[in-house]
Amino acid sequence: xxxxxxxxxxxxxxxxxxxxxxxxxxxxxxxxxxxxxxxxxxxxxxxxxxxxxxxxxxxxxxxxxxxxxxxxxxxxxxxxxxxxxxxxxxxxxxxxxxxxxxxxxxxxxxxxxxxxxxxxxxxxxxxxxxxxxxxxxxxxxxxxxxxxxxxxxxxxxxxxxxxxxxxxxxxxxxxxxxxxxxxxxxxxxxxxxxxxxxxxxxxxxxxxxxxxxxxxxxxxxxxxxxxxxxxxxxxxxxxxxxxxxxxxxxxxxxxxxxxxxxxxxxxxxxxxxxxxxxxxxxxxxxxxxxxx
Numbered sequence: 100x101x102x103x104x105x106x107x108x109x110x111x112x113x114x115x116x117x118x119x120x121x122x123x124x125x126x127x128x129x130x131x132x133x134x135x136x137x138x139x140x141x142x143x144x145x146x147x148x149x150x151x152x153x154x155x156x157x158x159x160x161x162x163x164x165x166x167x168x169x170x171x172x173x174x175x176x177x178x179x180x181x182x183x184x185x186x187x188x189x190x191x192x193x194x195x196x197x198x199x200x201x202x203x204x205x206x207x208x209x210x211x212x213x214x215x216x217x218x219x220x221x222x223x224x225x226x227x228x229x230x231x232x233x234x235x236x237x238x239x240x241x242x243x244x245x246x247x248x249x250x251x252x253x254x255x256x257x258x259x260x261x262x263x264x265x266x267x268x269x270x271x272x273x274x275x276x277x278x279x280x281x282x283x284x285x286x287x288x289x290x291x292x293x294x295x296x297x298x299x300x301x302x303x304x305x306x307x308x309x310x311x312x313x314x315x316x317x318x319x320x321x322x323x324x325x326x327x328x329x330x331x332x333x334x335x336x337x338x339x340x341x342x343x344x345x346x347x348x349x350x351x352x353x354x355x356x357x358x359x360x361x362x363x364x365x366x367x368x369x370x371x372x373x374x375x376x377x378x379x380x381x382x383x384x385x386x387x388x389x390x391x
Contacts, residue, residue: 132171134200140174140181140190143217150228150279151191159188160195168193171202173216181205184213185220211243215253222254229285230275233264240265263289271297274304283307286314290321299324354383 172186181203183190193201208216218227218235227235239245239253251258267278267288274291277283287307294300303324307317350358350370356379359371374380 132202132204135172135174135181135203135205136200137190137194137198140172140183140201140203141177142187142190143183143213150231151188156188156192156195159192163189163192163196163198168198168201171204174203174205175208175213176205184208185216211239214239214243219254222256228279228281229264229267229288230279233267236261236265237268266292271300271304273301277304277308284314287312287317290314290317293321293325354386356383 168189170186170189172190173184174181175184176182184206186203190201214235218232218239222232236250239250240247245253247258247261251261254261267275267285269292270278270288274283274288278285278288283304287304291300291304294303303317303320306312306320312320347358347360354372356375357373359373361369361371372383374383
């Protein structure tokens with residue numbers, strides 16, 4: 100009896116069942132698993148996923164050393180190599196594990212199907228960061244002229260989820276990078292969309308990261324910024340905060356202890372220098388005396 104492998108909801112619609120054992124040779128519509136030399140395989144340049152966690156890859160490589168590659172890669176034959184349609188993470192881990200060959204299914208797909216399969220696989224495994232996911236939805240709509248409803252149907256998500264994802268691309272580029280680097284969450288980012296000024300967006304995002312604000316706290320902060328001050332004034336206030344933080348850091352690097360600047364009205368304020376022992380206080384005093 101032939102053994103069949105399903106590739107999960109979504110993918111199984113686009114990728115045919117895999118027949119492991121030899122069956123009727125005349126059936127040309129059945130895709131069969133085969134072994135491909137790992138050096139003959141190259142990643143897909145259109146792969147939505149750009150970042151791969153090195154620790155997670157090593158864990159998968161250790162598993163592959165013990166159990167092998169359980170699920171075959173999906174490849175498409177090019178002129179001089181095989182291109183990965185699905186399974187780049189497995190391919191990378193297999194190389195780390197020292198494998199010479201990997202199981203694969205060879206199949207022809209249209210450019211649109213290639214993007215859809217790669218997207219579905221990554222979404223199912225939660226491998227994409229929010230910006231990679233949003234960019235791929237945008238590509239399906241702009242390049243392949245799909246409607247949001249059609250994209251939603253293909254990836255088994257609601258139309259609202261697709262819309263909210265793509266809205267993240269309206270954020271300042273610096274905030275998008277913070278999302279990619281996992282410095283803030285999608286919830287934080289969506290709250291920032293209410294702020295139109297890009298500099299205020301970015302400085303607020305930095306405040307969220309520095310102060311480890313929750314999404315609820317971020318929403319309150321954004322409402323406060325929009326309600327209490329005109330956007331230019333809010334921008335200047337946040338800008339001042341970062342200038343003073345920079346000065347605090349520069350002084351700290353000079354004297355080697357925590358420094359806080361407390362701004363008052365009319366360009367006045369106080370500088371607070373912390374010390375943690377009498378010896379450290381003496382050291383700070385000696386340093387100031389040496390500056391005379």
